[in-house]
Amino acid sequence: MVNKILTHEQIQHKVKRIAYQIYEANVEETELIIAGIDGGGLSLAKKIKAVLQKITEAKIILCKVMMDKKNPLDSGVTTSLGEESYQNKSIVLVDDVLNSGTTLIYGVHHFLKTPLKQLKTAVLVNRNHKKYPVKADYKGISLSTSLNEHIKVAFQAKNDLVYLE
Secondary structure, three states: OOEEEEOHHHHHHHHHHHHHHHHHHOOOOOEEEEEEEOOHHHHHHHHHHHHHHHHOOOEEEEEEEEOOOOOHHHHOOEEOOOHHHHOOOEEEEEEEEEOOOHHHHHHHHHHOOOOOOEEEEEEEEEEOOOOOOOOOOEEEEEEOOOOOOOEEEEOOOOOOEEEEO
């Protein structure tokens, strides 16, 4: 059984709201790095970047964060930007769903190895049961779900959808 949680229009609204919140928290910045975790997080990061570019004159830089989501400890985390590119900068780490917190915590850990001005996290869907003490600073929607329910985010041209399986 599939239950729709967010329609395409609702997702666009949430993305815009998240982008405005990020802008408000970084209004003095001339450069902002949006780091999307490969997959849904990168897709969401691209959408946030597009909105930010319309509302601020700051330079918005997209960074791809790569890891094996099933085994991030062994695979490690790599980014499309070199460490010097984000040193002493403001970063927003983006993922589509905050589930157990594993992916976000390893992403945060990677960036914290470098001196930063600020590190925040953004997710489209925040599930209210986590394995790790990580929180989303910016979130589209928070859901209380059971452990055996799965949230799916489908980013498709003009037909984005969030649903529960």
